Amino acid sequence: MSGQKRLVVGLLSHYLEDANLGCVALSVSNMALMDEVAKQQGIDLEYRILLNEKAPAAAPTHSATPYEYRRFDSSKQTLRHPLRYWRSSVFDGCDLVVNINAGDGFTDLYSFNRMISESYMMLLAQRKKVATVMAPQTIGPFEKPASRAIARRVMSRCVTVFSRDRLSTQLAESLSARGNVVEVIDVAFALPFEKTPIEPLPGQALHVGINVSGLLYRGGYNGDNYFNLAIDYKAFIHALITEVQAQGHRVHLISHVIAEPGSVEDDYSACEEVAKHFPEVVVAPRFEDPIAVKNYIASLDFFSGARMHATIAAFSSGTPVVPIGYSKKLNGLYDTLDYPYYLDIRDSQWTVDGAVKQFLTWLDGRSELSSRLAERRPVFADRLEIYKNNLRSLMTAAARIH
Missing domain, CATH: 3.40.50.2000 (Glycogen Phosphorylase B;)
Known part of the structure; x- marks a missing residue:
């Protein structure tokens, strides 16, 4: 011995x-x-x-x-x-x-x-x-x-x-x-990252990342609002991009589930479908490594997503984030972190227009979100x-x- x-x-x-x-x-x-x-x-x-x-x-x-x-x-x-x-x-x-x-x-x-x-x-x-x-x-x-x-x-x-x-x-x-x-907390908060260099935009324009959930975009597992959302997620994504682009910002569509193209779970093909309607968006690569995705998200000025670990990548790298909730796991996490800047789209209070308006309010007040992120980091x-x-x-x- x-x-x-x-x-x-x-x-x-x-x-x-x-x-x-x-x-x-x-x-x-x-x-x-x-x-x-x-x-x-x-x-x-x-x-x-x-x-x-x-x-x-x-x-x-x-x-x-x-x-x-x-x-x-x-x-x-x-x-x-x-x-x-x-x-x-x-x-x-x-x-x-x-x-x-x-x-x-x-x-x-x-x-x-x-x-x-x-x-x-x-x-x-x-x-x-x-x-x-x-x-x-x-x-x-x-x-x-x-x-x-x-x-x-x-x-x-x-x-x-x-x-x-x-x-x-x-x-x-x-x-x-x-x-x-x-x-305790989700261990993905410990995932390492290095910001990917990204060219600054002129004036007040921002790089805004949106993680499109293929699962929600296609209506869930049964294609018929499987998660009982209060709003039409597909319509919300389209309306959101329309308004963010109207403010002069550049939208990046980011996948966090890379499944078989066109499958109900696949984010990447959903992003490609969205890009057909909005040719000026940037479709991020088909990442195969969560660290590479986090590096990309960390480089953005603002982020939103329905995939919880995409939002954790933003939160833990200091990128102001608006999570989109459709199950208790996201609400539970961000309530625990005392971070109220999320949209629970199961809640009947929300309409597509109302959710987009709230998002834009937080986008305009992103310094408040950044301060809350810094405050909650020790947690x-x-x-x-x-x-x-x-x-x-x-x-x-x-x-x-x-």
Whole structure:
């Protein structure tokens, strides 16, 4: 025995290659934070990146920590072959399992099947007596009683459940009686960036970025206002660009989910469609790296978007931002940060004209938004530090001498 501390961490739902760059940002950031803690504590860290049978296996280019990919059956295959599930060796040798649930997957908002997919391997890890942790994420909502029962079982057996907003904390505490819920912040606030050089515009003209959500632009998963928005999102985007351009500003259309062209989730093809109506806009590249997108967003004078991690990229890089909310995850985050400059387009108070008018008011008063960003920076920095301190305790406790 060398007397050196060794820790093998199994990573669930940590995607290093995904259409949604927000998911990649979470994975890269969480691994970077664990790398930092391991180095500080003198722990020899190794990762077991745990993927279901269909997930891609990209190399972790942002971390030098030794890793190994392990695959497990999808929930559908598990139902077909339950004995293979119970005999799974995917957690063998793991001292700790950390699940980030892609940031907001621990819910039945996206279907009960998705809830099962995000939960069943955690239940197996717990059955095999491996310490489990839920990394910072949105908890819920849970509409079905069965979903609440699963959530209660998973969370009550975790060593720690980290939430990233106040609403999630309240829900998690109502379901887990162990006192194991710790409120921190989204780990993507820690994603590094460098501003991309951009040519200043003449006079008072600004570079204004708009993240167009392909999902909302196409009406959601069913194409028929799936998220029960109070306004027509497509009409809002067109009206917003019309008014911003009328003020002489340059509009940049930015994607944060790069899926198959034309698919319901794909932002890039939605941006291309918008550009057909507004040929003077700049369509940002098809980024494959969340850091590259953040670098671009950080260079802008103002930003707005419906993809939460695109707005986090703006907030954490000091770019005045107006988030567009369509689920509790965004509202919960920005209420926690005491940042009121967002539009919840599920709220019946909004019309297309009213939402555009409010946006333009905030654009004109962007110095107020910039001041609030500077004021709130210590909040997310302190919460990231709380998370790192908890990671330090968890990782040290789980490490073995070898």
